[in-house]
Amino acid sequence: MVKEARTDIKWSELGFGYVETPYRYVCRYKNGAWEEGGLETEAKITLSECACVFQYSQSVFEGLKAYRTEDGKIVCFRPDLNAERMAMSAARLEMPPFPVDKFLEAVKMVVKANEEFVPPYGSGATLYLRPFMIGTNPVIGVKPAEEFEFRILVTPVGPYFKGGAKPIYIKVSDFDRAAPHGTGGIKAGLNYAMSLHPIVQAHKEGFAENMYLDPQTRTKVEETGGANIIFVTKDGKLVTPKSESILPSITRRSICYVAEHYLNMPVEHREVLFSEVDDFAEMGLCGTAAVISPVGRINDHGRIIDIPSGMEEMGPWTKKLYDTLTGIQMGRVEAPEGWIVCIDE
Numbered sequence: 001m002v003k004e005a006r007t008d009i010k011w012s013e014l015g016f017g018y019v020e021t022p023y024r025y026v027c028r029y030k031n032g033a034w035e036e037g038g039l040e041t042e043a044k045i046t047l048s049e050c051a052c053v054f055q056y057s058q059s060v061f062e063g064l065k066a067y068r069t070e071d072g073k074i075v076c077f078r079p080d081l082n083a084e085r086m087a088m089s090a091a092r093l094e095m096p097p098f099p100v101d102k103f104l105e106a107v108k109m110v111v112k113a114n115e116e117f118v119p120p121y122g123s124g125a126t127l128y129l130r131p132f133m134i135g136t137n138p139v140i141g142v143k144p145a146e147e148f149e150f151r152i153l154v155t156p157v158g159p160y161f162k163g164g165a166k167p168i169y170i171k172v173s174d175f176d177r178a179a180p181h182g183t184g185g186i187k188a189g190l191n192y193a194m195s196l197h198p199i200v201q202a203h204k205e206g207f208a209e210n211m212y213l214d215p216q217t218r219t220k221v222e223e224t225g226g227a228n229i230i231f232v233t234k235d236g237k238l239v240t241p242k243s244e245s246i247l248p249s250i251t252r253r254s255i256c257y258v259a260e261h262y263l264n265m266p267v268e269h270r271e272v273l274f275s276e277v278d279d280f281a282e283m284g285l286c287g288t289a290a291v292i293s294p295v296g297r298i299n300d301h302g303r304i305i306d307i308p309s310g311m312e313e314m315g316p317w318t319k320k321l322y323d324t325l326t327g328i329q330m331g332r333v334e335a336p337e338g339w340i341v342c343i344d345e
Contacts, residue, residue, distance in 0.1 A: 002074055002344065006116045011123040014158030016289065021154050023113040025106040028136075029096050029148040037106065037150070039113050045149070052135030052145035059189040060089040061132035063288045064250075066111045066154070066343065068121040069331030076129070076341045077329045079107045081250045086131060089186035094144035095133055103131070104341070110152045111343045117156045121330070124159035128289075132189075160290040165322070167296030167311045168208035168285075170224065172274075173198050176215035177222065177245075184222075184245030191247075195225035209285065211298060213274055214243060221272040224285050227293065228252040231272065232282035232317045234308075238265050239280070241272040251286045251325075257336065258324050265317065274300075282315030283307045292322045 005011070020043050027037025052058045062082045068074055083104060087097035107129065111118065119125035131152045135145025175198040178184025183191055198210050211229070214220040221241045223229055228249035231239040238259040240252055259265035277283075283295040296311035297304060309315030314322060327333030331340070 002072060003115045005068070005118060005120040005123075009117075009119075009156070011119045011125045011156070012158070014119075014125050014156055016157045016160055017155075019117075019155045019157075021114045021117050021156070023110060024154070025110040025152040027098070027102070027106070027150045029150070034096070034098065034102070034150075037102070039109060043153075045151075047136055048138045050138035050140055052137065052139040055139055056135070056142065057188075057190045057193070058093055058095065058135035058145055059132060060086060060093060060095065060187055061130060061189060062086045062187060064107075064129045064131075065288060065329075066118050066127040066129060067330055068118055070121055071331060072121075073331065074111060074115055074118050074343045075329075075331070076107055076111065076343065078250055078254065078339050079104055079341055080338070081253070082131065085187060085248065085250070086133070089188055090133060092183060092186045093188060095135065095148055098133060098150045106131075106150075106152055108341075108343045110154055114154050115343070117154065119156055125156055127154055128157045129154050157289075160293075165290070165292070165294055165314055167294040167307070167309070167313070169206070169297045169299070169311070170209040170211050170285075170295055171202055171205065171207040171299040172301065173202070173210035173212050175210070175212070177210075177212040177225065178215065180214075180216050180245065182245060184243075185247060187247060192226070199225050207299065208293075214245070219274055221274055221277065222246055227285035227287040227290075230255060230284050230286055230292070230318075230321075231277075231280040232265075232315060234279070234281045236265055236317055238267045238317075238321075239272060240267075240269045242269050243271065249286060251288055251291060254325055254328075254339075255286055255292070255321050258321060258328070261336070262324050262333075263317075263320055278305055280307065282309040282318045284314075284318050284321075291326055292318055294318055 137147035
């Protein structure tokens with residue numbers, strides 16, 4: 001029996017921030033093997049001051065959500081892809097990949113333990129899951145850790161857009177998000193640390209996000225500090241930028257599938273020249289938190305690019321993509337096989 005959501009929380013007033021919940025999943029790696037792992041109640045982590053994560057930023061993470069569907073179930077959206085991507089990220093940073101099957105068991109375990117914090121259907125809020133792994137033993141020479149800790153914390157979060165998804169104004173950044181042949185294609189904490197100064201600067205200047213171009217030629221669209229980019233052409237084709245230094249977004253991959261198989265939209269995943277941006281009809285940023293954030297305007301060093309869909313609302317194709325994907329996540333639209341995982345199954 002699934003527990004109802006707590007009634008003492010004002011779900012509609014939640015922001016997108018951390019709220020401590022009773023249980024988290026913890027598993028430790030020592031002597032070349034992962035331990036059994038399980039639920040713990042202590043939210044604080046005690047580590048040596050010389051732990052590898054502090055000295056050399058050896059950390060990777062993921063982000064996914066749990067939802068209550070219209071028929072009362074609690075589900076997660078494509079957690080197998082988060083597990084696979086985290087294993088890929090870990091391997092790139094010389095960390096032991098956490099087994100996919102163990103990851104999925106951990107997701108179910110921690111959501112089930114905190115199910116009273118899964119917001120009610122229709123509230124706009126969700127339970128956000130943050131799996132992460134860190135190097136924990138003392139390391140002073142430049143080398144990988146030998147001991148690691150994998151954890152999943154969960155926190156209820158409000159809708160990313162309180163008043164609906166209004167188009168945002170972004171700028172072309174002079175900074176590089178990732179280097180060629182670097183770590184841009186994995187979900188490592190160090191990539192996001194690099195984007196903190198540029199996003200603070202962008203916010204001070206009145207912009208919602210930075211658009212990063214490829215660091216080698218600065219002629220191709222890559223992504224923003226925390227999201228992949230999607231475009232829609234004037235004739236209704238979905239186009240997504242392709243690059244080895246772009247994070248393989250699960251939301252973006254899902255949007256591409258929805259476009260092709262639900263909306264009969266042609267889909268192209270290819271290199272996108274920045275010079276092409278003026279010709280697109282719609283643009284959005286996609287990721288776990290917001291699903292799709294519509295973009296209405298870009299500032300390219302003083303040159304303004306107005307996306308034809310405008311600054312008032314999502315473009316028509318972007319709205320269809322958003323409504324269909326969120327409908328799948330919430331159980332209103334039939335999902336492709338394997339996309340929805342019930343925590344009680």
